[in-house]
Amino acid sequence: MSTGLRTARMARGWSQERLIREIEQYARRHVTDVASTASLRVYVSEWENSKRVISDRYAAILRQLLGATDAELRKNPSQAAPETADGYDALxxxxxxxxxxxxxxxxxxxxxxxxxxxxxxxxxxxxxxxxxxxxxxxxxxxxxxxxxxxxxxxxxxxxxxxxxxxxxxxxxxxxxxxxxxxxxxxxxxxxxxxAPMHLGHAMAEQAYVLCAAGRPALGVELVRDAHRTLAQVGSPRLRAWLYAAEAELCAHADMSDASRKALEAAEAAIPAGPDDRDPDMLSIFLNSAHLARWRGNVLALLGDEEAVTSLYGALKVVDPTFIRAQAGLHSDLVQAHLARAEYDEANSNLRQARLLANRTGSVRQRRRIDLLSARL
Structure with a gap:
């Protein structure tokens, strides 16, 4: 039973009809049987109104399409309690x-x-x-x-x-x-x-949740607390990453001077050379080329005309396997061109950003693209 299904569907901006089409396309790609279109219309309506339980077969399809867990799809699914240790022998x-x-x-x-x-x-x-x-x-x-x-x-x-x-x-x-x-x-x-490095990294990424929720200033404080958590043990690459994250969040919080100051600190901290992986923090990918892209993103948020130059430079060297990063770059370029009233260039990058975001199924990026599209 799933009010959660409705939430997951709407997060993607899909109508019920779009969800039905996606289910049918999934079935064709994976050579599996699903109900007729008419029956699927009934199923989706009844699933979302808690009148029908989502079967395991359809739940498996919906998880793939919507990027949701069973708990999120079914909201309050009846699940067996996890097995617990029964007495000292089992423990x-x-x-x-x-x-x-x-x-x-x-x-x-x-x-x-x-x-x-x-x-x-x-x-x-x-x-x-x-x-x-x-x-x-x-x-x-x-x-x-x-x-x-x-x-x-x-x-x-x-x-x-x-x-x-x-x-x-x-x-x-x-x-x-x-x-x-x-x-x-x-x-x-x-x-x-x-592991203070892992703690600081998790704190800084969590700040992006606060930013997306409309509390970027609180996110800035969390990132700065992450800096304090590291004390003197953080690697230079991680410190550069934290400063870049602080710069981005400051830009969202309309703290222009603090944003530029954090960008300068990131550029001063980044290690030289093409290496981008931090051996102590494998989740960190950052070198001067990546930082140029991040700088362009921040400058675009600040409405700085210099953003376009930084972003096109970053686009030339971005790893072609980083599909989501490419979508983000094109979205940044839309924002940068809009600040310069260059609408043809903004439209061209918007089309590319939408194409790449659709390939990865990123709800976060598609929301941003929709907001940028409304400005054109």
Missing amino acids: LSRIDAASSVSASMVKIFNDQTELLRTMDRQMGSAGLVGQMTGHLAALEETLSFAVLPTTRRPVALALAGASTLAAWQAIDSGAVDRAWRHYELAKRAARDAE
């Missing part, structure tokens, strides 16, 4: 299993996170919800029964990285509540792992 069995987690097993967890990160970057997050949910559940289960720090810290560190990725994917899918909860999980795991 000790789980503790023994967790304590036997080796370095190679932690590597498998991290490799799974890396695979999901790569798939997300190239294809978008909508189709990864089920895999990510299962991945987080396995990590949480292991951490829950790990007793000694030598076992807990590596698993907690893996969970912090995976939870932050899952949270960003949830933002991209328009699942704000899920994103917030994943960031809280990431922060708890980072504290458990005694």
